[in-house]
Amino acid sequence: MRIGELAERAGTTTRTLRYYESIGLLPARRTGNGYRAYDEDDLRLVRQIRTLQDFGFGLEETRPFVECLRSGHPDGDSCPASLEVYRRKLAELDDCIARLSDVRRQVGAQLARAEQARAALEAAATVPGGAPEPRCELTPYDPSYDPSASDVAAETTPRG
Amino acid sequence: MRIGELAERAGTTTRTLRYYESIGLLPARRTGNGYRAYDEDDLRLVRQIRTLQDFGFGLEETRPFVECLRSGHPDGDSCPASLEVYRRKLAELDDCIARLSDVRRQVGAQLARAEQARAALEAAATVPGGAPEPRCELTPYDPSYDPSASDVAAETTPRG
DNA sequence: GTAGACCTTGCCCCTGACGTCAAGGCCAGA
DNA sequence: TCTGGCCTTGACGTCAGGGGCAAGGTCTAC
Numbered sequence: 023m024r025i026g027e028l029a030e031r032a033g034t035t036t037r038t039l040r041y042y043e044s045i046g047l048l049p050a051r052r053t054g055n056g057y058r059a060y061d062e063d064d065l066r067l068v069r070q071i072r073t074l075q076d077f078g079f080g081l082e083e084t085r086p087f088v089e090c091l092r093s094g095h096p097d098g099d100s101c102p103a104s105l106e107v108y109r110r111k112l113a114e115l116d117d118c119i120a121r122l123s124d125v126r127r128q129v130g131a132q133l134a135r136a137e138q139a140r141a142a143l144e145a146a147a148t149v150p151g152g153a154p155e156p157r158c159e160l161t162p163y164d165p166s167y168d169p170s171a172s173d174v175a176a177e178t179t180p181r182g
Numbered sequence: 183m184r185i186g187e188l189a190e191r192a193g194t195t196t197r198t199l200r201y202y203e204s205i206g207l208l209p210a211r212r213t214g215n216g217y218r219a220y221d222e223d224d225l226r227l228v229r230q231i232r233t234l235q236d237f238g239f240g241l242e243e244t245r246p247f248v249e250c251l252r253s254g255h256p257d258g259d260s261c262p263a264s265l266e267v268y269r270r271k272l273a274e275l276d277d278c279i280a281r282l283s284d285v286r287r288q289v290g291a292q293l294a295r296a297e298q299a300r301a302a303l304e305a306a307a308t309v310p311g312g313a314p315e316p317r318c319e320l321t322p323y324d325p326s327y328d329p330s331a332s333d334v335a336a337e338t339t340p341r342g
Numbered sequence: 343g344t345a346g347a348c349c350t351t352g353c354c355c356c357t358g359a360c361g362t363c364a365a366g367g368c369c370a371g372a
Numbered sequence: 373t374c375t376g377g378c379c380t381t382g383a384c385g386t387c388a389g390g391g392g393c394a395a396g397g398t399c400t401a402c
Binding site: 077097099105109115122123130132136137 | 257260264268272275279282285286288
C-alpha cells in the first residue's frame, strides 16, 4: 500500500510516517516511480508505535519494540530490550508521580495560606471584586523539574 | 543595579533576564548609556518567577504573580488572579497525577505479561537444550540512544 | 591611553513531534 | 488533453526557555 492508505489505516498522517522514516524508525521500500510502499507488517509497526506513544513513550523509546517486531517476534515486547524500556519507564513514572505529588502538596499549602491572608484582608474591608476570567488554555505539565532527567508523558498534546 | 548583578543575585543568567524582558515579563528601565537598570523590587520579581518555575509553572503563569507584586502587594499571591492560577495548577496536577498513575498501572501490567511470556518461552527453549539468545537488542542505526539515562543499571544497551 | 570587564543588539542553535506550505512528478478518468 | 488527487523533497514554524557567539559601545582602573 502507499503512504496515504497506511496513514489512514493506522490513524495518523502522511507527514508523521515520513517523519518516522526520516529518523530511521520506519524505513520504506520504494516502487518504480519513487512512491513509498508498505505492507501489513508496517501497519503493525505503526500501531505498536502509536500504542506506546499513547502511554507517553518517546519515539526513541519505541525503537526496541519496533526492532523486536521487525525481527519476527509476535509482540514488540517479546525482547529483553523492550522489557528494559518498560522497567525504565516504570521507574520514571514513579519518580515523576512522586515529584508531582510533592509539588501538589506545596502548591496546595501556598493556596491555603494565600486564601487565608485574603480572607483576613477582606474581612477588614469588604471590597467586591470582579470575577477573574479563567484562561482556557491547557498548559501541559512540565516534566523538566530535573534538567538531567529524561522526560515522560506528553499526554496533553492533542494527539488522538 | 545592572543586569549582571541582578542575574548573579537572583541566581540566573543575563540571557534569561533579557528573555524575560523580551516577552514583557520583566521590563527594565534604561540608564543614559542604554544599560538596563534594576532595583531591589526587580530582584523580588525575579525570585518570585524562579520560585514558581521550580514548581513547574510556565512563565506565562507567573505573570499574575509578577503583576501583583508590581502593583504594590507584599506577596505575589495576594491577588485573585494569582489564586486562580494556583487553583488551576492544582487541578492540572491532580489530573496529571491521575493520568500518570493510570499509565503506570497499564505499563506495569504489560511488563508483567511480557515477562511471563518470556519466562514461558525460555522454559520451553531450555528443555530442548539450546540457549535462547534472542538478537533483538541490536539497534544498528542509533548513534546515541539515551544520552540522559540516569540509573537503572542499563546493561542491555550495547550502543556500539 | 589602553586593557579588560561589562553592556548592547542580533542572529542562529537546541529539544519533540510533527504542521504547513511550495513546487513539481505520476497516474487515472472524462 | 485536462483535471484532480496522490505522491515527492525541502524548508520553515511551532512552543518554552533559554545557550552561545559576534560585532560593537561604555566604563573603570592602571
